Amino acid sequence: MYRSRVATLGVAALVLAACGGNGAEAPQKKTELTLYNDKGAWTKYFDEMGALSKQSIGLGMKPTGYTDSAQYQAFIKASFRTNVKPDLFTWQTGGMLEEIVKQKQVADTTAVWQEAIKAGDLSQDLAPYYTIGGKQYCVPMNVAYWGMFYNKKIFDQYDLKPPQTWDDLVKTAETLKKNGVKAFYHTSVLFSFVWFEQLMAGTDPDLYDRLSTGKAKYTDPGVVQVMERWKQLIDAGYFINPGDKTDPGDVLKTGKAAMVSFGTWFNTSMTTRSMKAGTDYDFFVIPNVDPALPKTSMIFESGPLCSLTKAADPDAGMRYLKWWTTSEAQDKWAKSRGDVSANPKVTIDDKVLGAVTKDAGSGKYRLVNRYFEATPPPILTAALDGFSKFVTEPGTYQEVLQTIQKAADEYWSTHQ
Secondary structure (H helix, E strand, O other): OHHHHHHHHHHHHHHHHHHHOOOOOOOOOOOEEEEEEOOHHHHHHHHHHHHHHHHHHOOEEEEEEOOOHHHHHHHHHHHOOOOOOOOEEEOOOOHHHHHHHHOOOEOEOHHHHHHHHHHOOOOHHHHHHHEEOOEEEOEEEEEEEEEEEEEHHHHHHOOOOOOOOHHHHHHHHHHHHHOOOOOEOOOOOOOOOHHHHHHHHHHOHHHHHHHHOOOOOOOOHHHHHHHHHHHHHHHOOOEOOOOOOOOHHHHHHHOOOOEEEEEHHHHHHHHOOOOOEOOOEEEEOOOOOOOOOOOOEEEEEEEEEEOEOOOOOHHHHHHHHHHHOOHHHHHHHHHHHOOOOOOOOOOOOOHHHHHHHHHHHHOOOEEEEOHHHHOOHHHHHHHHHHHHHHHHOHHHHHHHHHHHHHHHHHHHOOOO
């Protein structure tokens, strides 16, 4: 209730500003920037970054965090039409970023990228995710590699080890089931796509990539087979109830499920619950479904930190984005959250996550763009609804795939 009221007041303030505005305002010189974000749980970490930036470059930052993704997106898009604009804001790569870049709302950061790559603060491998029409926009707010977090005490109790093959993973799930423990977390809300992307990428990553560009159909045999495998896992009783509203961090801590698949950013959920890596929980790379694939597929994501072309003080915003990529900023950002960094120079304290980051950067894994970013927004909307239906009614998978493909046909008919 409180969150909704805050969001409503925020939108109302924008509307009032729009009604009372007298054209473009004179450029301002700011000493503190606003950072609107959809990561309300990270306010503490953003506050710490604001204090460090004030000390380092004389430019503070004050976060305003949302926890409802739809409300947040509506707020940012409303700001495009008003005189009240965020100095900085978080967003998504892929189709969502391309959409607002084409509307000429996002500041060009090509110069920041060129300088950061030359200094070794950003990897050239990341640039394509931020490149639209040959130019870069925004900088990486974070990067994350997806795998499986697991409750180490449960694994130790049943003498289980991180699986080396997909068959090992299924055997682990079966052992847990026999002992009355649910193996996996899943959900029917925003993250309903997680198991689809993991099964697709681990079975046929080329098909996964073709889906994202309209060169394959959701009704193709390879996709149908993935859904059938997913259904088998659900029917076997390995998952918790997808409608369970328990926070996944609490699911893992309490042992309601022994394993939770998320990006490395989920490590923050463990550290904020006073759980110790290597003792209370740990992390492993999920093996491919198809052991014949040349590299293990790893889901990858990177969330942008952006500035508007018509921000109140564009120069200050660009200074902040430039600072954000530096080792000083990224060392603080990664260590405070117990997470990985987009800056290759930053040392990760957590040994497992540090090894994953190093291996991912060395080409050991086949990095696969997260489904949420890889899929065009209109298709994504249909897919999230479809997967949400599927996890509660697994027998509907054929109908679900047909519905998603209908949305894909409509989209690609005008976007090829």
